[in-house]
Amino acid sequence: VLRGIGEDAAIIRPSARRQWLITTDLLAEGVHFLAGEANAVDIGYKAALANLSDIAAMGGIPHYVLVSIAIPASRSTRDIERLYQGLMRACRTHHVELIGGDTSSSRQGLFISITLIGSVTPGRALRRDGARAGDLLYVTGTLGDSLAGLTLLTRASRNLGRSMRGLSLTHQRYLIGRHMRPSPRLRAGQLLSSLRLATSAIDISDGLAGDLSRLCEQSGIGADLETKRIPCSAALKAYCRLTRRDPTKLALQGGEDYELLFTARPGNAARLARLGRRFGCRLSCLGVIRSKRDGLRLRGPQGKTTRLTLRGYEHFHAPDDRRS
């Protein structure tokens, strides 16, 4: 950055050897966060995280951030400082520099707009439209933790903490941490990009079902998933045993996991398995990409098949299922 805050615009000198990635998000009070329940540090952290995760899903390296905030009179200066603290906590870890933005008053609620600028080797950006029938479908980390963490936090704030006695403090802390301080999968995205291992990728911010539907739509494909392959953490399993919930359902519908969902040619499966440790997280193969007309199907433990839709999933009997 040659000139940043204080000028009409930030000036950056791009490298001729990199393509630039630009992503932007607008977060609204009452929609993305609630006035009462969220700490300003948490709001800031997650606002930055959503954009860092977008750069991860493209296989890029994040560099610069611009932050605009519309501030209602009800917020104190201390709140805004905390918000920037949270933002910069997420950004600093990845050496992302604040280069500009805008501050405005707001008559009605807090609004935050973040623009993140990253870069990627030319031609190596991971895209949403590259998946083909026959590819394998992978996901990083574990799913559903964030939603379980949010539920724990909500219970705690409503003094229902007692009912979580059966869940160890370690498990509770893990799930809450996954909700409040998720990590963008930048390293995984960069490896997939630099080693050309992914045919497509997307980050999971709206739950596996929603973001897989999006990937399928943009690649013009369908997919077969196996329930037992959906990665769930030990903490999530313990939480689900206690609350009599279905961990698969949480993984499919829970949002804000910020894991990467990607597809790869079957010929790269062995290489992906060997690379596992370098990703810095678990890597799971969920199933296989099918043609568009096959749609999205989830095969359960007893061989029962469920059709997934964008808004969640509904039970149905697939033709081969009906025969049995």
Add this chain to the structure above:
Amino acid sequence: VLRGIGEDAAIIRPSARRQWLITTDLLAEGVHFLAGEANAVDIGYKAALANLSDIAAMGGIPHYVLVSIAIPASRSTRDIERLYQGLMRACRTHHVELIGGDTSSSRQGLFISITLIGSVTPGRALRRDGARAGDLLYVTGTLGDSLAGLTLLTRASRNLGRSMRGLSLTHQRYLIGRHMRPSPRLRAGQLLSSLRLATSAIDISDGLAGDLSRLCEQSGIGADLETKRIPCSAALKAYCRLTRRDPTKLALQGGEDYELLFTARPGNAARLARLGRRFGCRLSCLGVIRSKRDGLRLRGPQGKTTRLTLRGYEHFHAPDDRRS
């Protein structure tokens, strides 16, 4: 742009021969525009314009725009379409391409965040901190028109139109047009940058007094202006005669003129005068840059000196004035 809307981030391939300019603005309902009085097309146009003007003030060429909107339930789809129409009307004129953004619902009012990406020849960006004592102070176009136009619109909406009978329709249309469809001074900025004619520049969005104060602060200088040199349009003069207002006051305090205020070495004065026509607008020399301790002084027609402040201006007698 290699990949735009539909991906996690837009991908752009920068040229090694250009530096990149990034600017962002957040506009809030009730602060930057009112729900009732502004047409969605106008809101969109001016949201884009503020950012285009920032690129103009740096001497850059605008290329790409990202638009995020938080939409309250009270707004119709048609409103949002109109808003984009206005945005794109301002952008298309300058060949600016929409490459991404975000849409969110809003519980409380309409919010628009715009990020504009431009470019400039390396080392040629116009800055706010380059003015030195002895430089001449220039401004493009005329000042105060936008505020007069806004007042006319407000009167019209309150059915006070009759009292404007004394003002010709041409003058009324001109002033209202300057308020509703101001042009970013991109050509002027680009000429100043490419010919290295400006030592500093800023766009006037908060009135001459406010933005000159900002320029002085960032360059660490003061300035002497002459009232009679402040450029006012014939329409503004006619409006002021009729309403018994002081055109200088409107020029100093009126916002949203989006003209460029810049400084140049005295040796370039003749060249600037010759270039006039290529700027596509009037060019006026307002006065001369002084040292910081001289502050901001405005010399009136009778030699009376006024001290300018950030919030407007207040009358005072300068030492040399008191002697007379």
